[in-house]
Amino acid sequence: MNNIVEKQSYLSLNPATEEILAEFTMIEKLEVEEKILAAVEAQKEWKKIPAPVRGESLLKIAGLLEMRADEWGKLLTTEVGKCLRDGIAEVHRTVSILRFFSGEGYRMTGETIPSRQEGILAYTKQQPLGTVGVITPWNVPLAIPVWKIAPAIIAGNSVVWKPANQSLLISQKLVSIFEEAGLPKNLVSMVQAEGPLVGDIFAENENIKAVTFTGSNKTGKVINKLLSTRGIRFQAEMGGKNPFIIMEDADIEQACKDIVTGGLLDAGQRCTATSRIFVHNSIYTTFREKMLEVLDTVKLGPPTEETTIIGPVVDKRQFENIWSYINQAKLEGATLIYGGNELEEEWAKNGYFISPKLFDNVTQNMTIAKEEIFGPVLALIQFSDFDECLKQANDIEYGLSSTLYTKDISAAMKYVEEVDSGLVHINLPSTYSETQMPFGGIKSTGIGGFRELGNHAIKFYTEWKTIYVRSM
Numbered sequence: 397m398n399n400i401v402e403k404q405s406y407l408s409l410n411p412a413t414e415e416i417l418a419e420f421t422m423i424e425k426l427e428v429e430e431k432i433l434a435a436v437e438a439q440k441e442w443k444k445i446p447a448p449v450r451g452e453s454l455l456k457i458a459g460l461l462e463m464r465a466d467e468w469g470k471l472l473t474t475e476v477g478k479c480l481r482d483g484i485a486e487v488h489r490t491v492s493i494l495r496f497f498s499g500e501g502y503r504m505t506g507e508t509i510p511s512r513q514e515g516i517l518a519y520t521k522q523q524p525l526g527t528v529g530v531i532t533p534w535n536v537p538l539a540i541p542v543w544k545i546a547p548a549i550i551a552g553n554s555v556v557w558k559p560a561n562q563s564l565l566i567s568q569k570l571v572s573i574f575e576e577a578g579l580p581k582n583l584v585s586m587v588q589a590e591g592p593l594v595g596d597i598f599a600e601n602e603n604i605k606a607v608t609f610t611g612s613n614k615t616g617k618v619i620n621k622l623l624s625t626r627g628i629r630f631q632a633e634m635g636g637k638n639p640f641i642i643m644e645d646a647d648i649e650q651a652c653k654d655i656v657t658g659g660l661l662d663a664g665q666r667c668t669a670t671s672r673i674f675v676h677n678s679i680y681t682t683f684r685e686k687m688l689e690v691l692d693t694v695k696l697g698p699p700t701e702e703t704t705i706i707g708p709v710v711d712k713r714q715f716e717n718i719w720s721y722i723n724q725a726k727l728e729g730a731t732l733i734y735g736g737n738e739l740e741e742e743w744a745k746n747g748y749f750i751s752p753k754l755f756d757n758v759t760q761n762m763t764i765a766k767e768e769i770f771g772p773v774l775a776l777i778q779f780s781d782f783d784e785c786l787k788q789a790n791d792i793e794y795g796l797s798s799t800l801y802t803k804d805i806s807a808a809m810k811y812v813e814e815v816d817s818g819l820v821h822i823n824l825p826s827t828y829s830e831t832q833m834p835f836g837g838i839k840s841t842g843i844g845g846f847r848e849l850g851n852h853a854i855k856f857y858t859e860w861k862t863i864y865v866r867s868m
């Protein structure tokens with residue numbers, strides 16, 4: 397079923413069953429502008445509250461969310477098809493993000509720098525930007541918005557938030573918990589409106605001082621161009637086509653398990669998902685057999701069942717898009733060695749389920765090796781020379797995450813130096829990330845040069861002031 401029913405209306409469907417969950421009416425330009433004005437007003441008082449005290453509100457939200465992790469996890473399952481276990485894990489991850497950023501209120505430090513003149517105090521301090529536009533995707537619909545909103549508000553900003561249409565239920569719930577925890581009304585103002593409309597408004601409305609975005613490359617580039625006329629700060633976190641390199645001395649069994657974690661959880665709908673698997677030719681056959689064995693243990697099924705590892709993809713458009721990549725891979729000569737065509741089980745009848753696919757004989761020039769698929773599709777590429785492999789791994793427009801499996805420290809150090817990616821993993825899945833560490837990509841994965849998460853995140857949301865004081 398298509399989600400868009402008429403111009404201003406959006407149907408929320410359970411991707412596992414096509415059951416209608418809600419119908420949303422989209423708001424128009426005037427209402428978006430009113431929400432921006434309300435957020436501007438809310439920020440005027442909020443910025444006066446000392447940052448450590450602002451942090452207490454985040455702690456409160458974290459506590460409320462933690463108590464309701466199971467209920468919220470279920471909603472993630474129903475609305476975007478995340479497996480229950482992964483939905484609950486995302487809620488707990490969000491709690492830890494909130495706790496981390498609540499502490500950042502105590503760490504919004506400046507510097508005191510010695511003056512060359514007697515009697516002059518020279519120091520710096522960070523100040524909020526004002527009102528910030530936040531645009532988020534559906535694939536990590538709780539943690540990503542929170543890792544943008546929490547640093548924005550701890551730094552003293554207000555937020556106008558445009559969530560993806562596919563995750564409006566969870567987004568509404570997030571806004572309601574902000575209010576329940578006592579955040580001032582309109583400090584985080586959600587706009588339930590079409591993406592392109594919001595992009596245009598953020599670009600022209602002078603009250604929006606910066607925009608942060610996670611989503612597709614295509615949309616990120618459009619927004620970047622729109623904002624360039626006002627030249628405001630823009631941070632974009634976009635696609636990945638993440639390489640996973642397996643050296644001849646690698647622990648093959650661990651590598652196979654971590655390919656499942658990095659490439660297939662959330663049905664591969666992660667910008668950090670493993671998608672290109674480079675395997676040394678001396679272990680290729682052994683690896684392939686093990687990988688097929690491991691894939692046999694990966695249960696595709698209703699996301700509500702505890703043993704399910706892969707649930708549905710988010711909607712019909714995503715389903716069709718992934719299938720077009722699978723068909724294109726076959727046409728271009730890749731060999732499908734795992735995953736059939738149709739699912740005949742009763743539970744799969746109305747859902748957007750795609751079984752995991754493993755392609756062999758993939759070459760660098762094939763579409764499947766170049767474009768982000770955002771689905772449970774893995775591509776195998778053989779290599780014999782590590783330098784050549786690194787060259788191929790880097791020969792891509794994206795640069796988000798990468799992984800190397802080896803016990804050889806020299807190979808590992810060379811890879812750390814030479815791989816073109818913002819996140820670098822050795823013997824860990826490509827999706828591995830911790831809240832207190834910076835997150836972000838290079839090349840066309842990222843725009844703006846800012847990092848998210850960790851204490852780096854605050855930098856995007858603040859302006860530096862340099863202050864000279866003479867005592868009289």
Ligand SMILES: NC(=O)C1=CN([C@@H]2O[C@H](COP(=O)(O)OP(=O)(O)OC[C@H]3O[C@@H](n4cnc5c(N)ncnc54)[C@H](OP(=O)(O)O)[C@@H]3O)[C@@H](O)[C@H]2O)C=CC1
Binds near residue numbers: 589615633
């Ligand atoms: N890097 C990542 O984390 C993600 C990557 N993707 C990639 O993108 C593909 C398509 O997914 P899709 O959901 O369309 O991704 P988009 O990038 O189009 O959507 C992400 C967010 O941007 C909004 N948006 C869309 N157009 C504009 C605009 N002109 N100005 C401002 N905001 C806008 C969307 O709103 P609305 O819901 O109204 O369209 C949504 O909130 C996926 O298959 C995947 O490859 C998708 C999601 C996340």
Ligand SMILES: O=C(O)CCC(=O)C(=O)O
Binds near residue numbers: 665667669
């Ligand atoms: O969840 C993460 O750690 C990364 C976010 C992600 O996968 C995405 O933006 O698609």
